Amino acid sequence: MREKQMIREEIWEKMMEEKIGRFPFPLKGRIPNFKGAEKAAQFVFELEEYKRAKVVKVNPDSPQLPIRAQVLKDGKTLLVPTPRLKDGFIHVDPAVVPPGEEKKAASLKNIHQYGKVISLIELPTIDLFFAGSVALTRDGKRIGKGEGYADREYAILQELGNPPIPVIGTAHSVQIVGEDIPKDEFDLTCDWIATEKELIKTNSPYEKPTGIIWSEVTEKEMEEMPVLKEVWEITKAQAPCSRATSKCF
Secondary structure: OOOHHHHHHHHHHHHHHOOOEOOOOOOOOOOOOEOOHHHHHHHHOOOHHHHHOOEEEOOOOHHHHHHHHHHHHOOOEEEEEOHHHOOOEEEEOHHHOOOOOHHHHHOOOOHHHHOEEEOHHHOOOOOEEEOOOOEEOOOOOEEOOOOOHHHHHHHHHHHOOOOOOOEEEEOOHHHEOOOOOOOOOOOOOOOEEEOOOOEEEOOOOOOOOOOOOHHHOOHHHHHHOHHHHHHHHHHHHHOOOOOOOOOOO
């Protein structure tokens, strides 16, 4: 089985060669934007899971902009993680977004004009979770850009008591790989995958994270990602040290 980084590099290269990627460039090192992102999004909007959802967390990457905009158009609350999870999540109430400005409000350039960063204890219950991906398998395994933010975001929500959430990924069809890919204990999987061609129900047999694996969190990460320390303090107050597998911070 090939390593995750080898698969990432192959996908980024293939998307460039086939001219599937689009701004922002370079594609390498990020969740790649792709031609057909709007078509992929349209498949999602027909899902019952989407129609029922009142609060939706969507990753901040470019290919998911159509989803963030539609969430606001449909009167749903939008939650977007801040870059590198430094400040937690940005909360956008659709009631404060004037009609016609949803795409602007959903863009990272302007989102702070319409939304605000909220603390973890202010987070509402999230009903649907979108994760960006570099590569995916039809049974729900995913590879992100390599920094583990989607995995951590989901794990944080579980630590805070949010019920398990359906996870959706949108990607170009060339990002769906036929081979098996490595999966670590902390890796998030997708229940649905939407491409520009189809909607895939993964029936994923793999368990999602049930919380943060504290033994994998370094002191440097706690410093660089203050939200982790906030989670730790909240959960420690509830049950001192019971969630740590090797050390307390």
